[in-house]
Amino acid sequence: xxxxxxxxxxxxxxxxxxxxxxxxxxxxxxxxxxxxxxxxxxxxxxxxxxxxxxxxxxxxxxxxxxxxxxxxxxxxxxxxxxxxxxxxxxxxxxxxxxxxxxxxxxxxxxxxxxxxxxxxxxxxxxxxxxxxxxxxxxxxxxxxxxxxxxxxxxxxxxxxxxxxxxxxxxxxxxxxxxxxxxxxxxxxxxxxxxxxxxxxxxxxxxxxxxxxxxxxxxxxxxxxxxxxxxxxxxxxxxxxxxxxxxxxxxxxxxxxxxxxxxxxxxxxxxxxxxxxxxxxxxxxxxxxxxxxxxxxxxxxxxxxxxxxxxxxxxxxxxxxxxxxxxxxxxxxxxxxxxxxxxxxxxxxxxxxxxxxxxxxxxxxxxxxxxxx
Amino acid sequence: xxxxxxxxxxxxxxxxxxxxxxxxxxxxxxxxxxxxxxxxxxxxxxxxxxxxxxxxxxxxxxxxxxxxxxxxxxxxxxxxxxxxxxxxxxxxxxxxxxxxxxxxxxxxxxxxxxxxxxxxxxxxxxxxxxxxxxxxxxxxxxxxxxxxxxxxxxxxxxxxxxxxxxxxxxxxxxxxxxxxxxxxxxxxxxxxxxxxxxxxxxxxxxxxxxxxxxxxxxxxxxxxxxxxxxxxxxxxxxxxxxxxxxxxxxxxxxxxxxxxxxxxxxxxxxxxxxxxxxxxxxxxxxxxxxxxxxxxxxxxxxxxxxxxxxxxxxxxxxxxxxxxxxxxxxxxxxxxxxxxxxxxxxxxxxxxxxxxxxxxxxxxxxxxxxxx
Numbered sequence: 016x017x018x019x020x021x022x023x024x025x026x027x028x029x030x031x032x033x034x035x036x037x038x039x040x041x042x043x044x045x046x047x048x049x050x051x052x053x054x055x056x057x058x059x060x061x062x063x064x065x066x067x068x069x070x071x072x073x074x075x076x077x078x079x080x081x082x083x084x085x086x087x088x089x090x091x092x093x094x095x096x097x098x099x100x101x102x103x104x105x106x107x108x109x110x111x112x113x114x115x116x117x118x119x120x121x122x123x124x125x126x127x128x129x130x131x132x133x134x135x136x137x138x139x140x141x142x143x144x145x146x147x148x149x150x151x152x153x154x155x156x157x158x159x160x161x162x163x164x165x166x167x168x169x170x171x172x173x174x175x176x177x178x179x180x181x182x183x184x185x186x187x188x189x190x191x192x193x194x195x196x197x198x199x200x201x202x203x204x205x206x207x208x209x210x211x212x213x214x215x216x217x218x219x220x221x222x223x224x225x226x227x228x229x230x231x232x233x234x235x236x237x238x239x240x241x242x243x244x245x246x247x248x249x250x251x252x253x254x255x256x257x258x259x260x261x262x263x264x265x266x267x268x269x270x271x272x273x274x275x276x277x278x279x280x281x282x283x284x285x286x287x288x289x290x291x292x293x294x295x296x297x298x299x300x301x302x303x304x305x306x307x308x309x310x311x312x313x314x315x316x317x318x319x320x321x322x323x324x325x326x327x328x329x330x331x332x333x334x335x336x337x338x339x340x341x342x343x344x345x346x347x348x349x350x351x352x353x354x355x356x357x358x359x360x361x362x363x364x365x366x367x368x369x370x371x372x373x374x375x376x377x378x379x380x381x382x383x384x385x386x387x
Numbered sequence: 388x389x390x391x392x393x394x395x396x397x398x399x400x401x402x403x404x405x406x407x408x409x410x411x412x413x414x415x416x417x418x419x420x421x422x423x424x425x426x427x428x429x430x431x432x433x434x435x436x437x438x439x440x441x442x443x444x445x446x447x448x449x450x451x452x453x454x455x456x457x458x459x460x461x462x463x464x465x466x467x468x469x470x471x472x473x474x475x476x477x478x479x480x481x482x483x484x485x486x487x488x489x490x491x492x493x494x495x496x497x498x499x500x501x502x503x504x505x506x507x508x509x510x511x512x513x514x515x516x517x518x519x520x521x522x523x524x525x526x527x528x529x530x531x532x533x534x535x536x537x538x539x540x541x542x543x544x545x546x547x548x549x550x551x552x553x554x555x556x557x558x559x560x561x562x563x564x565x566x567x568x569x570x571x572x573x574x575x576x577x578x579x580x581x582x583x584x585x586x587x588x589x590x591x592x593x594x595x596x597x598x599x600x601x602x603x604x605x606x607x608x609x610x611x612x613x614x615x616x617x618x619x620x621x622x623x624x625x626x627x628x629x630x631x632x633x634x635x636x637x638x639x640x641x642x643x644x645x646x647x648x649x650x651x652x653x654x655x656x657x658x659x660x661x662x663x664x665x666x667x668x669x670x671x672x673x674x675x676x677x678x679x680x681x682x683x684x685x686x687x688x689x690x691x692x693x694x695x696x697x698x699x700x701x702x703x704x705x706x707x708x709x710x711x712x713x714x715x716x717x718x719x720x721x722x723x724x725x726x727x728x729x730x731x732x733x734x735x736x737x738x739x740x741x742x743x744x745x746x747x748x749x750x751x752x753x754x755x756x757x758x759x
Contacts, residue, residue, distance in 0.1 A: 037460055039462055039463050039464045041464055044442045044444075044447075046421065049418065049444065049446070049447075052442070052444070052447055053444075053446050053447055053450045054450070056447045056448075056450040056451040056454075057450040057451065057453070057454040058454070059451060059454075060450065060451035060452065060453070060454030060455035061454040061455070063455065063456060063458070063460070065459070065460045065461060065462040065463075065464075065465075066451060066462065067441070067462045067464050067465040067468070068441060068442040068443075068444070068447060069439065069440060069441050069442060070416045070424070070440040070441060070442035071440075072416075072421065072424070072425075072440070074421070074425050075416075075421075075424055075425055075428045075440060076428075078425045078426070078428040078429040078432065079428040079429065079431060079432040079438060080432065081429070081432070082428075082429040082430070082431075082432030082433040083432035083433070083435065084435060086435070087437070088409055088435070088437045089437060090411055090437040090438060090439045091411050091437075091471045092411045092413055092437075092439050092467075092468050092469075092471040092472040093437075093439040093468075094471075095464075095467035095468055095470065095471040096439065096464050096465075096467055096468040097464075098467065099463045099464040099466075099467040100464040
């Protein structure tokens, strides 16, 4: 077995999920995630946790959903499983990332609604999602399989403790600050100059561990919930929305709301998103990607939004974790949460209350910041 | 998809498990049983059952057991899952039938003990076990993969309703009878002449359906719990005991107990079995294989013991289903249940209270019985 698979399993079980003796662990195994599951089971055995394994396959979901008349009953058995679990480890590993292409969105939504209680019970555990590199994911990323494996392990096998310490510095600045300004200059594209209020919000240090209220491995971002957004922003990293590639999105904000927009390809998809509801025109998230193990776009949001030297903004729903106790009602509400990413590695700066905290991809605590 | 996979799924869901709208179904997917699982999920969707899928892999079990210190905790989550389930469909499909070869029997037994409550909850559902043909199973059977698939579907895709009706005739004879006599003549091997009491016992018509208290697909046998066994019996179908092949077993009974024995290969394994406890020297089962879709030994007890024109006897534990209510305490008790199979297709007869009910593989209700 590739030693990196064992390292991945160890990182997941120890750093991310903090598994201890006696924990009741559900391991969800994706279609091609078997090898990672073997390594995870060895780690769980060593720690004296108990384990039950589920199988996650979009091909099975597709067959079930297409055959069903749409009047779904929840699975009480699944609900009971997650209600009793302490930890849920989801090992993604699709064989075909478009396996659900011919299942209607209505059917998927109705099924999700029917199973909401089980989903909430699962989110109430120390859950962590990760992926085992598969050929299907490599293909979606436009990469060779070996190349993609190197990419995934480069992103996952970080020194998380030291990255968490570094990210804590940004969280501290965001928590203490009132206003964030993002500035980028581009030649062939529009410039960005956007200000967002963050006063009173709580930034999350998303360090790929439940100990940091972070449930993805890899992670590596600090995010908060902005409001009162003003100005213009251009996103140069491509994205896939509703199964279609959208490129070079430009948004203009006034009083927190999108008042103008454009996209070079599939602009109508962007228009649809903005039309969803009132909250879809407002930002729900401002995130700063700080995982430099992720150095390229792979069309997988688990990785893309954590890319080092990027900033992402999400239209739509805000995370409750960015609000102080009792203030969760202030969170932007929407049926959507759409992340859009911009490169800040050059001709860019991030300011908090007028102080530059990152310039051309260098944070102010990093060597070379002054001359960046 | 091979149309036979759909037929297999339909037989499993309709005939075997009798799934109805609203049933809470757990589908246990073996390592290489994905394709059958897809077909089963389509059938479950069509019927409006709810579904949760688990993953069964001996490679995962091996990794877990070898890493664990042996002081196992039960999984409460797994227990809760089976307690709420109405139906459990186990789709076996190993990639390697010897995946557990280097896990100690002690460790496996301790783990099984820790999870006894979950196992009992599972056995308390309308559970059915079947297998999806895999290369590993073909290899164990000594067959080519395509050849093995033909074999499996020949065994599974029967006209179960008419086989159940035929088997009902044998059940009726066994239930009404007092003594069964089995006689076979062999040239190079010992002859068989064995009598067993069956008075007061209840034969099970094992027709691959929960409606018949039968939980294997394929099935196709009628079995009861004999006692007061007298005489000698020779088993010409090979068997695998404790991972070792045992051939040409001969047993001699007096007053229900084995008083002498031999085997041509690995006789010491047979001696070990007989030494387990007092019940291991007595018969727990007399079964008559009636599935003529199974026409050869494939080293898989799910198939072997249902082979048409065979009789099997098991040393050890009897099934409670062979006893009338309140008489279950009379069942032979033992830690083992070891099936041994003998060919009755030629120079053989089965008698009940002196009447020949099968001669040279022909039952008395079949054409050609008189001249067989």
